[in-house]
Amino acid sequence: MRDRTAVFVVFALNGAALGSWAPRTPALSERVNASPGVFGLALLGASVGMLIAASVSGRLIERHGARAVVAGSTIIACAALPMIGFSTSVALLAGALFVLGASVGALDVAMNVAGVEVERRSGRAIMPVLHAGFSFGALAGSVAAGFAASHQWSPGRHLTVAALAALVVLAFVIVAVPGARPAHTEPVEKPRVPPIKRPVLWLLAAIALFSAIAEGASSDWSALLMTSVHGVGDGAAAFAYSGFALAMALARLAGAWLQNRFGATRALAVGAGIAAAGLVLAALAPVPVFGFVGFALAGAGLAAAFPIALSLAGASGKRADGTGGERELAFVTAIAYTGFLAGPPLIGGIAQVTSLSVSFLFVGLTAALIVPSAIAAARARNREEVTEPVAR
Numbered sequence: 001m002r003d004r005t006a007v008f009v010v011f012a013l014n015g016a017a018l019g020s021w022a023p024r025t026p027a028l029s030e031r032v033n034a035s036p037g038v039f040g041l042a043l044l045g046a047s048v049g050m051l052i053a054a055s056v057s058g059r060l061i062e063r064h065g066a067r068a069v070v071a072g073s074t075i076i077a078c079a080a081l082p083m084i085g086f087s088t089s090v091a092l093l094a095g096a097l098f099v100l101g102a103s104v105g106a107l108d109v110a111m112n113v114a115g116v117e118v119e120r121r122s123g124r125a126i127m128p129v130l131h132a133g134f135s136f137g138a139l140a141g142s143v144a145a146g147f148a149a150s151h152q153w154s155p156g157r158h159l160t161v162a163a164l165a166a167l168v169v170l171a172f173v174i175v176a177v178p179g180a181r182p183a184h185t186e187p188v189e190k191p192r193v194p195p196i197k198r199p200v201l202w203l204l205a206a207i208a209l210f211s212a213i214a215e216g217a218s219s220d221w222s223a224l225l226m227t228s229v230h231g232v233g234d235g236a237a238a239f240a241y242s243g244f245a246l247a248m249a250l251a252r253l254a255g256a257w258l259q260n261r262f263g264a265t266r267a268l269a270v271g272a273g274i275a276a277a278g279l280v281l282a283a284l285a286p287v288p289v290f291g292f293v294g295f296a297l298a299g300a301g302l303a304a305a306f307p308i309a310l311s312l313a314g315a316s317g318k319r320a321d322g323t324g325g326e327r328e329l330a331f332v333t334a335i336a337y338t339g340f341l342a343g344p345p346l347i348g349g350i351a352q353v354t355s356l357s358v359s360f361l362f363v364g365l366t367a368a369l370i371v372p373s374a375i376a377a378a379r380a381r382n383r384e385e386v387t388e389p390v391a392r
Contacts, residue, residue: 012137019141049101058330066179116314128255135249212339275301
């Protein structure tokens with residue numbers, strides 16, 4: 001139980017790090033004197049850093065253990081937050097965001113590896129609950145950012161305090177995070193099949209990718225859909241994503257129970273169906289209130305997709321000694337990050353040539369693709385079990 005609580009807190013710290021700086025973008029943009037277009041390019045630094053780090057973190061975790069990577073990446077993230085707040089140029093801001101993105105990308109993989117270890121110890125699915133910690137951490141970070149902004153705290157002061165608070169919390173929980181340095185005993189099993197050669201991992205990556213595209217679209221475009229298509233005011237439109245995020249966080253608390261009760265494939269399929277219906281409703285809502293309902297349904301439906309995909313990826317890499325899954329998790333995470341990176345611009349491009357409503361119909365279709373992907377992934381897992389022992 002202590003290890004589960006510690007990993008939950010680490011997930012919350014990761015969410016809080018992202019939730020702390022993102023709401024300060026108006027002040028940061030003003031501080032570096034950047035136009036919207038130039039500032040948008042600076043923001044790409046975080047996404048690029050996350051993608052690169054996620055691609056290589058699996059090997060780091062195999063060598064040093066999840067606990068060490070959690071500690072190191074969190075410390076680096078805490079160092080990057082004040083760098084962001086005190087940046088005085090676009091170049092410095094982009095560099096600081098790259099460092100933050102890289103540290104958070106490594107932390108993402110390491111904390112999920114630790115979460116898989118907790119699942120193995122308990123014998124029950126708990127990954128959706130851990131990801132709820134991320135959601136609530138992001139919510140707490142954004143609320144604190146709003147408090148700091150309303151009291152005229154500069155981004156530098158605010159993000160320094162946030163970083164110091166995170167370091168204090170980390171010091172209390174890190175010893176309970178599972179995943180100490182591996183013993184590096186000589187392997188007694190066959191060489192492992194590289195993730196890129198395993199169809200089940202490509203299918204799990206597709207689930208995470210589709211979920212990331214839908215989540216990123218809802219985050220970046222929901223408010224604009226509500227204002228431009230449904231005619232609500234700017235203030236009210238912001239609640240579309242708030243409803244999405246809150247529904248996702250609450251649904252993740254129940255996601256583990258659903259997975260344990262009905263199985264991963266059914267939980268993924270039912271959730272994807274709800275998400276797709278919600279996104280279509282948001283796109284075609286006859287009255288604005290249904291748009292808000294649609295985004296809440298989308299958040300609830302997508303809640304379990306990402307954590308279950310990562311849980312299954314980690315499980316697919318389990319070795320005979322009970323360890324493993326680091327490279328599999330890194331592979332799936334890296335592909336999923338391309339959805340966060342490419343998804344929002346793709347939605348904007350579709351909207352440019354058609355309309356924002358059509359864009360969200362496309363997002364709904366993307367969410368629906370989780371259903372066949374989940375079924376195909378289950379079949380691929382069964383095929384691997386039939387042909388066991390799989391070399392991994």
